[in-house]
Amino acid sequence: MAQDLFNSFMTGPDENGRFGEFGGRFVSETLMPLILSLEAEYEKAKTDDSFWAEMDDLWKHYVGRPSPLYFAERLTERFGGAKIYLKRDELNHTGAHKINNVLGQILLARRMGKTRIIAETGAGQHGVATATVCARFGLKCVVYMGAHDVERQAPNVFRMRLLGAEVVPVTSGRGTLKDAMNDALRDWVTNVRDTFYCIGTVAGPHPYPAMVRDFQSIIGKEVREQLQEQEGEGRLPDTLIAAIGGGSNAMGLFFPFLDDKSVRIIGVEAGGKGVNDKFEHCASLTGGRPGVLHGNKTYLLQDDDGQILEGFSISAGLDYPGIGPEHSWLHDTKRAEYVSITDKEALAAFQLCCEAEGIIPALEPSHALAYVAKIAPELPSDHIIVMNMCGRGDKDIFTVAKHLGVEINSGA
Amino acid sequence: MTRIDDKFAALKADGKKAFVSYIMAGDPDYETSLEIVKGLPGAGVDIIELGVPFTDPMADGPTIQLAGQRSLAAGMTLQKTLDLATEFRKGDDITPIVLMGYYNPIFSRGVDNFLNDAKAAGIDGLIVVDLPPEEDSELCIPAQKAGLNFIRLATPTTDDARLPKVLTNTSGFVYYVSITGITGAASAEAGDVGPEVARIKSHTDLPVIVGFGIKTPERSEAIAKVADGSVVGSAIVDLIAAGKSTDEVLAFVRGLAEGAHRA
Ligand SMILES: Cc1ncc(COP(=O)(O)O)c(C=O)c1O
Secondary structure, X not given: OXXXXXXXXXOOOOOOOEEOOEEEEEXXXXXXXXXXXXXXXXXXXXXXXXXXXXXXXXXXXXXXXXOOEEEOHHHHHHHOOOEEEXXXXXXXXXXXXXXXXXXXXXHHHHHOOOOEEEEEEOOOHHHHHHHHHHHXXXXXXXXXXXXXXXXXXXXXXXXXXXXXXXXXXXOOOOOOXXXXXXXXXXXHHHOOXXXXXXXXXXXXXXXXXXXXXXXXXXXXXHHHHHHHHHHOOOOOOXXXXXXXXXXXXXXXXHHHHXXXXXXXXXXXXXXXXXXXXXXXXXXXXXXXXXXXXXXXXXXXXXXXXOOEOOOOOOOHHHXXXXXXXXXXHHHHOOOOEEEEEEHHHHHHHHXXXXXXXXXXXXXXXXXXXXXXXXXXXXXXXXXXXXXXXOEEHHHHHHHHHHHOOOOOOOOO | OOHHHHHHHHHHHHOOOEEXXXXXXXXXOHHHHHHHHHHOHHHOOOEEEEEOOXXXXXXXXXXXXXXXXXXXXXXXXXXXXXXXXXXXXXXXXXXXXXXXXXXXHHHHHOHHHHHHHHHHOOOOEEEEOOXXXXXXXXXXXXXXXXXXXXXXXXXXXXXXOOHHHHHOOOOOOEEEEOOOOOOOOOOOOHHHHHHHHHHHHOOOOOOEEEEOOOOOHHHHHHHHHOOOEEEEOHHHHHHHHOOOOHHHHHHHHHHHHHHHHHO
């Protein structure tokens, strides 16, 4: 028993917020007291049945959980190998997994008496989820979004505004997701007393990586039950596959299976134009090295001087030069494998999913699907792959149309 | 004893408050910033804070963000920042230099390498914004062992329960950030700062200097009066951004220094 515990991959982080050497609390002193009180509040909530009862109720009636675990028969036939299941988190209210986590954080913010919520967003999905839950609870919401992303994700910007959020286009730095996160942190330092920072992925200072993972773990917990219902008692997936921006949908799927040694775990990073030394990609693990940014130590895209590099991806949601610290640890301990998929491969998978399954996926999970397409044909028919379909593609149709050379009118 | 300790001892003997100035190394380029740094002691600066540019300065306002971008665009690196200090030391072996920045460039270089090179370049202290006491094993403790001061920020959110933790392993001086906010924001009133400084001083014998948002000689004086000195950064960097000559920048610094020294 003690030996089992020692070998567990599920006990992290330690009391300093570290997963091995990764994670930690690399923030300015102004934020430290708040981060410590957030940690204390979260520790209390975690073991409070009433907190989880409220979460379960909202997950069920507001978000629409559990999301289906769907046997993708036609994709399975196409690939001609492994049996493919899709975890349908794209059917959640607001169209992605992001809301699983937002609900948890907003309930915590309410417990802490915070009245103003700030968030960063790339693709806009986390921003929309935050604006949505803030509307639901009557909280003031400010969303920081890179000016470049404001342009390429215009429909989500309008959604957030409809939901009553203030969207602040970020022009500092180079106006992308990492700069949006910088500006959110600057806002937080300034308004630390009444403001709660709702981080959208498993990154940031401790306790965020662990907390966001715990909220997203509902994905993997459901998969574990649903697969047994469909495939028989005790049946575990053989392979789990998820796309990785910061890594929250992936951690949510992976975490409940970390100690099931028979389960192969694969995270798919955005390979952009290809993982090369020109950094035209967002593959922090396959193309970066350890560093410190946004409150945690983790793999980062950076130059020789430790300056952070801008990533590149067709998918705004994966366009981040870092990755959650727990993934860095799972990578170094080799519990999980990390691979990359290029823009081109993701686009092909996007189209395949539309025509074979009648599901328009977001560009983020299209990366995961492209990797499924690579390995499934070589695997036996009794091998079960569960892929996280973490978002729907409504937000991406303009980007995809542009890449396919089709003009559509976004106005009417 | 570092140059910082010596400096505060000398100021105390003279009955004077300290004036600390911040500029970004390499802003707008290496040569110009070296020229400005060389002129700072003559303009009355007691301690030089030298910003190390970083792409993601999460605790800085627009002024210092842009200074970092100009500096990086002009090819500045951590190595060149150390080169600049080495060059300065050839003509001045007294004025303390404190590097101020973020952890990643240091971590990227390797902590041991960095500390050796910083010491050799004549650096006296470090302010690393994203290393709170919770992360002391990363750089703070190795830096103290290497004979560099590790200067910590205390803020309005650092309450009495937490202050001892912040002050343990702090040396040289304590930098009190007078507001909850980023560099360049509005400053606190001297009337509010005084009691906070007294609160910190009841926990430590280290000098307490105060910064964030000071832009004029009058403010520099008023703040220095209720503390052991004042720090000005963004207001000086603004002049560099506006393309003012080195003489104009130094004349402005002289006014700020005189303000603090009047206190
Ligand atoms: C649908 C979708 N998937 C994935 C991501 C990436 O985030 P994470 O890796 O944290 O799941 C985003 C981010 O915007 C997203 O919208």
